[in-house]
Amino acid sequence: MSNKVLLLEDEINVGSTVKDRLLLEGFGLDWAQSLAQAKEYLASSNYDLAILDVQLPDGSGFDMGRFIRDRHPTTAVIFLTAAGSPEDRIHGLELGAEDYITKPFHFKELLLRVKKVLERALYTREPRNAEVRIGKGLVRFHQYQIEVEGKTHTLTHKECALLKLLYERRGQVVSRDDILNIVWSENEYPTPRTIDNFVLRLRKLLEPSPDDPSLIRSVRGVGYTLETSL
Amino acid sequence: MASGEIVKKPDRKVKWMIFTHLFWVTTIVVLILWWGRLLSQQGEEIARLQLQLGENASQVQSRLDRTQMMIAGESGTFLFLIVLTNAILLVLFLRDKKRSKSIQAFFASLTHELRTPLTSIRLQAETLRDIEDDPKHQPFIHRLLQDVERLEGQVQRSLELARLEGGGILNLQPIPIKSFIQKQVIASFEGSEQRIVIKSNIEDAVVWADTSALTIIFRNMIDNAVKYSKDTPARVYLQGSLPSPQATHYELNLVHQNSHLEHVPADLGELFSRGSNSTGAGVGLYLIKTLVEKMRGNIEFYTDNGAFTHQIRLEVDREQ
Numbered sequence: 201m202s203n204k205v206l207l208l209e210d211e212i213n214v215g216s217t218v219k220d221r222l223l224l225e226g227f228g229l230d231w232a233q234s235l236a237q238a239k240e241y242l243a244s245s246n247y248d249l250a251i252l253d254v255q256l257p258d259g260s261g262f263d264m265g266r267f268i269r270d271r272h273p274t275t276a277v278i279f280l281t282a283a284g285s286p287e288d289r290i291h292g293l294e295l296g297a298e299d300y301i302t303k304p305f306h307f308k309e310l311l312l313r314v315k316k317v318l319e320r321a322l323y324t325r326e327p328r329n330a331e332v333r334i335g336k337g338l339v340r341f342h343q344y345q346i347e348v349e350g351k352t353h354t355l356t357h358k359e360c361a362l363l364k365l366l367y368e369r370r371g372q373v374v375s376r377d378d379i380l381n382i383v384w385s386e387n388e389y390p391t392p393r394t395i396d397n398f399v400l401r402l403r404k405l406l407e408p409s410p411d412d413p414s415l416i417r418s419v420r421g422v423g424y425t426l427e428t429s430l
Numbered sequence: 431m432a433s434g435e436i437v438k439k440p441d442r443k444v445k446w447m448i449f450t451h452l453f454w455v456t457t458i459v460v461l462i463l464w465w466g467r468l469l470s471q472q473g474e475e476i477a478r479l480q481l482q483l484g485e486n487a488s489q490v491q492s493r494l495d496r497t498q499m500m501i502a503g504e505s506g507t508f509l510f511l512i513v514l515t516n517a518i519l520l521v522l523f524l525r526d527k528k529r530s531k532s533i534q535a536f537f538a539s540l541t542h543e544l545r546t547p548l549t550s551i552r553l554q555a556e557t558l559r560d561i562e563d564d565p566k567h568q569p570f571i572h573r574l575l576q577d578v579e580r581l582e583g584q585v586q587r588s589l590e591l592a593r594l595e596g597g598g599i600l601n602l603q604p605i606p607i608k609s610f611i612q613k614q615v616i617a618s619f620e621g622s623e624q625r626i627v628i629k630s631n632i633e634d635a636v637v638w639a640d641t642s643a644l645t646i647i648f649r650n651m652i653d654n655a656v657k658y659s660k661d662t663p664a665r666v667y668l669q670g671s672l673p674s675p676q677a678t679h680y681e682l683n684l685v686h687q688n689s690h691l692e693h694v695p696a697d698l699g700e701l702f703s704r705g706s707n708s709t710g711a712g713v714g715l716y717l718i719k720t721l722v723e724k725m726r727g728n729i730e731f732y733t734d735n736g737a738f739t740h741q742i743r744l745e746v747d748r749e750q
Contacts, residue, residue, distance in 0.1 A: 211546050213547075213554070214553060217550070217553040217557060218553065255542050282546055283541070283542070284541070285593060285598060285599075286598075287599060287601075303546060303548070303549040304549040305552075306552070306556065307553060387613070387614070389641065391604040393604065393749070
């Protein structure tokens with residue numbers, strides 16, 4: 201089954217070309233030209249990815265990003281916008297976007313990044329409907345959720361992909377290079393400290409005692425390991 | 431996302447300016463009131479001494495009243511002028527701030543208005559390139575794409591300059607420089623060997639930088655190499671290393687051989703200063719210099735036997 205993409209772009213020439221080319225690449229795609237139209241599409245279909253412009257006639261694409269994060273956490277988000285200042289990029293990524301692409305862009309670059317985000321989403325969600333217990337949490341990868349002591353927490357796509365990677369290789373040391381290749385995009389430059397921050401959040405949710413982690417252990421200079429005794 | 435560090439917060443600067451200004455005004459007003467009171471007391475003291483010396487009481491009182499009125503009038507005028515001057519300054523400051531906000535809003539809208547059609551032209555040209563089977567048409571499409579790229583570069587330079595001059599910020603974060611150069615610089619020129627050949631020897635380190643700023647810096651330096659090279663393709667050598675294991679700054683050299691730029695003008699890197707009389711707007715190197723300095727680094731230019739070097743130093747993140 202092809203991946204389903206929602207494109208939110210109000211500029212006719214840009215929107216129609218991106219739509220035609222993504223359809224030629226084999227993606228299923230709906231094209232909305234306003235926030236209201238995008239919400240209608242989201243209400244009637246599930247999307248693997250939303251590509252969002254920011255400056256729209258009836259509001260900001262950032263609001264749509266927030267809406268998707270809250271209501272449709274399984275849909276990954278890429279912002280595709282002329283707003284390229286550091287403040288805008290930070291804002292977009294803080295909203296949980298998987299990627300932030302500024303116009304003008306190369307179509308091949310967009311395609312590459314779309315594929316990378318979808319590969320990661322597919323990797324994280326399969327097998328569907330599976331629940332696994334890790335530490336204090338009951339993890340539903342396909343829903344990007346962890347249930348801890350009766351409370352449900354939503355994970356970002358990157359947090360979920362990182363946890364899935366550690367879970368699949370439990371008992372083994374997962375190197376930082378593997379984490380970077382699988383969890384992060386080509387154009388991102390996370391440092392060891394960035395990965396540590398993601399691990400910290402996972403520890404807070406899963407470890408019985410986050411200050412003295414026994415579940416996700418750091419292996420100095422190499423990477424991380426998830427203990428087999430879950 | 432990576433933990434970032436925002437450089438320059440205009441709002442904090444404005445608050446600090448207003449605080450300093452209010453402190454200055456309050457100090458001046460308190461001093462005027464204090465001096466006024468002091469002078470008034472001095473006048474009363476003099477009148478008391480004059481009475482003790484046996485002068486006419488009504489004349490003493492009259493002189494004292496005139497002195498007191500003069501002190502009150504002059505202090506009041508001085509106070510009024512101080513308050514008026516500050517009110518005028520405040521109005522001018524607020525008007526200037528409003529105008530600056532309007533200019534920023536104008537550039538934000540201009541950014542959108544320029545980038546959107548450029549995106550569309552690029553998309554249509556790339557689509558033509560990808561679907562056109564007739565090889566005779568490809569050179570035209572290739573030239574169209576080259577000119578779109580030139581225009582994109584010029585637009586990006588102008589808008590970034592306007593953004594920075596308007597108090598725009600950078601998001602400094604630790605960047606693994608070797609990986610960045612390989613992915614964002616060298617990879618982006620693959621397939622352009624007829625125009626430029628890049629060789630590199632980059633030692634790895636983590637530096638404090640803004641990814642967009644770094645991309646603009648490299649793109650500008652390489653555009654310069656192509657523009658000012660006597661060779662086709664232009665030959666560029668990128669070399670990066672830590673001068674010593676304890677060095678606080680990473681040193682990056684971009685050298686292009688056989689350059690038209692045979693000497694470095696003293697003002698190179700200043701706004702509108704051009705290395706050559708015939709080409710360029712004098713914005714590129716100024717933008718590079720401004721961005722490097724905002725990333726707490728520095729840049730120098732020099733020539734040697736026809737080779738032109740941009741030498742950039744960027745702060746190393748020692749915590750990684």
